[in-house]
Amino acid sequence: MTSAAPVQHDPQEKQFYIEAEGGRAYLAYMDLGKQTLDIYRTYVPDTLRGQGLAARLAAEALKFAREEGYTVIPSCSYVESYIQRHPDQS
Secondary structure, eight states: OGGGSOOEEETTTTEEEEEETTEEEEEEEEEEETTEEEEEEEEOOGGGTTSSHHHHHHHHHHHHHHHHTOEEEEOSHHHHHHHHHOGGGO
């Protein structure tokens, strides 16, 4: 079941991702130095959309940033709107 698939973090590829039967959903970021992350892309395959995967990826990436002391630049429009809807997670 997709909703039970864990969010994983690949620091080398700078991605948070969920592997599912319908493909791979991911959130990509760049470490700009000076404790700043630019989250620039969120992708969910058509077959997996509408299941809340992008929200799970955004939540996990923002949690990581908070715990590690990063400032986030949300270049990705989805993450920008997610932060507006969930300011407590930014």
